Amino acid sequence: MVAAQLLVLFMWCLKTQVIGLRLHIMKDIYLIFLLMILFQGYTVADGKAHSSDSIAGHSEVERWYTPLHLQSGERLYKKHCIVCHNTDARGTLDWKKTRANGDYPPPPLNGSAHAWHHDLSTLTQTIQDGGVPLGGVMPAFRSQLTNNEILAVIAYFQNFWSDDIYASWLELGGRE
Ligand code: HEC
Secondary structure (H helix, E strand, C coil), rough: CHHHHHHHHHHHHHHHCCCCCCCCCHHHHHHHHHHHHHHHHHHHHHHHHHHHHHHHHHHHCCCCCCCCHHHHHHHHHHHHHHHHHCHHCCCCCCCCCCCCCCCCCCCCCCCCCHHHCCCCHHHHHHHCCCCCHHHHCCCCCCCCCHHHHHHHHHHHCCCCCCHHHHHHHHHHHCCC
């Protein structure tokens, strides 16, 4: 398309020279016109590239963890956490209501409660120390899980978070 336009321009220049017409002004207009078409083509192509990029960005936010994290995370979650935090990290239904003894029930970790308000190191610390230091009841896992195992468990429950929740967590500095 562009090549064809250039060819036409070239032929036109030749022709005007051969028959000796002094049409410099016309030539300039033709050139400006050609440049405008070219420029428009580039901006349209550019616009398209950008819009498809941003659509892709919204539909899938890149996560920090790998399938390997999820694999060992699932095994560890089922061994240590599912008993309280439920299948698929759903937590207790009425997790906002204190129990008769004043304790809070285990909350969901699937993105529907507060877990996403905490960055990776705070989440790690919560799991290492449990809830007792803060007046809660969750047991400490420091002696049972290594740092990497804790990260794998976090990856496992983060995988239930929607892209929106995950993006908000990132914005709050989740990875810092
Ligand atoms: C005996 C029950 C129990 C077990 C087992 C348990 N938790 Fe908890 N967890 C709780 C309770 C209850 C809370 C609410 C705070 C408290 O009372 O300590 C909590 C809170 C949390 C929080 C903070 C959530 C928030 O919204 O801030 C995280 C994260 C968490 N647990 C992760 C885990 C992980 C990961 C495991 C497994 C390694 C686990 N828990 C095992 C009972 C448990």
